Amino acid sequence: MVNKKKPFLVLCPMAGLTDSPFRQLCREWGADRVYSEMISVDALFYKFKKNEEFYRFQPAERPVVLQLFGHKPKLFFEATKKLAESAYRPDGFDINFGCPAKKVVHTGNGVALMRKPELAREIVAATILAADKVPVSIKIRAGNGDMTALKFLESLADLSWKTVMIHGRTYEQGFAGKADWSLAKQIKKIYPDKEVIVNGGIMTPEDAYAAWQESEADGLGLGQGIIGKPWLFAQIKDYFETKKYADLNLEQIKTVARYHLQALVEDKGESSIIILRKHLAWYFKGFPGAAQWRDKLVRVSTVKEVLDVLDGMND
Template sequence: MTRFPPVLTSPSGPGWETGGLVLDSPLMLAPLAGVTIPPVRLFYSRLGASATHTEMISCAGLLRTNRKTAAMLQVLPGEGPVIVQLFAGDPDTLSKGAETALAEGTLFRAAGINMACPMPKVLKKGAGARLLENPDTAFAMVKALTRFGFPVWPKIRKCPPGYPLTTEEFCRGLLDAGASLVCLHGRTPAQRYAGEADKDMVARIAEMFPGKICASGDIYSPGDISFYLDAGCSSVLLARGAVADPFLFARTLAFLGYDVHNIYGNPSPDFQILLLLDFGDSVSSLCGQRMAALFAKRILAGLFRGMAGVGGLRRAAASVSSWTDLRGIIEQSGEYFERREKYSGCTV
């Protein structure tokens, strides 16, 4: 296991308050289905995420004691603050699932409720974005979760015309029900992940509810993040933008005036290789060789984007399916073993 220096070289004052938590910064990793497994969360914590989210976890699956679902509750040593995101179609199922997810001894710091997923398999269960059409159920779910004593963070989308409530009204109802923070994505359910997020709408809602809105949607640059924070958003969720550019956290922290360790602010190819090798080893230990190769290939594309030679590395990586084989390709591509003694900021 490699030890990496903290992204921030000095404390950021008293910390950043959002949603009932005090974090190092307002930048968090969003919940991403099929992506934010524990090694991925650890990876982004190291790269500057002040908090991370689990994948959305089915409360019905927890009630069935589904082994795969239960495994999604795992938190690795070294992870920063983790928020568990649950989904269900009714308050009773949510509450019973939360009894497992938020049991005594849990390492989670807050509880999210997915009211944003637009995918049919979730909608047909009355969960995800379907809850935007059933505000009374959504508000009852927030109330049900507050009894566990954790900050409650529902994640929603823009409510389009024809829905029972406007986005403003829906947010007010969630906050009145006891939500500590509303994570707001600027697309409607019908848009899914296409088109553009309505950033101006998110900004307007943030002005209406100071300190209570976490922004989500089309966040690809420090400027995008600054826009939301300047509008009054309490925090920001990085999703696809962070997958495309893993150093987006560090670049944005520097942009916002934080003291960022140079190894992250100006990463060398050698350091990026070290990060990728450690990441792949972590996934392999938890999920096996095949999954490690799949995740490492995905991270590789963003980690080395724009660098000369990355095309050849990606083509070579595409030809293998095990982490052992991919690791060998990555080591060879960077002459890792000959260069690693240069990494004065890291120890192996």
């Protein structure tokens, strides 16, 4: 293997999940870089302050990348400029060329832009121009119809974006099926000066190792594998060092849940606890008492209720 340097680990952007509290948790557990949920450039352009909860972050989250979506170059320019000049100047801006959700694609955003390389080019150029030296990255899929990742990148090759995250599944594959990790290797070969992050289907430390071997990527992007399991970052690091990793016991997961609770309440207030319900249900999946705890966890509304349910859980 040419690339011996261990890959850095990235928390992928996930709408509805990778908010500031969850990103803090992932940084605690070993994520080397965290991405925000996708943020609409239209929303930022028209109502910047009102959308603060999508772009604000804590210093401890750095390096933090804010991911933008939309399809109008002018709005990418304006939104990026506002963020770069704000108190929340991030460590990176990312452009979403991969989202397959119907409402995103039907309005010409996300992966739809892979079919419009000229417009995509304008968007990347506008973002770089407004970013004021903050590095710009792009997130793409293996392909969309007859547009392949490699062809798409060709049209952006001369622009000074720094990083590409390649989700090795096509638009048609959605979120299932095997991701092609070898694409990242092909990209790195063609663009050795760009940073390449491989993404798709990394659910375990063993997957992470295989993805790295197959792609020789600079970084590994983790999405669904991290849902309910932010400690997977630490397990991957252990596995890369020692070929071993340990699962968390119930008490350790309770500590994760309490940390998440505190970070969430500090960020959004106690009325936001409803957001925590799904995370709590995922954290304890697989334990013998899980079904019974889940019934209680999905109803919690106050800090006290969360702590009471956690205190009442036993092996």
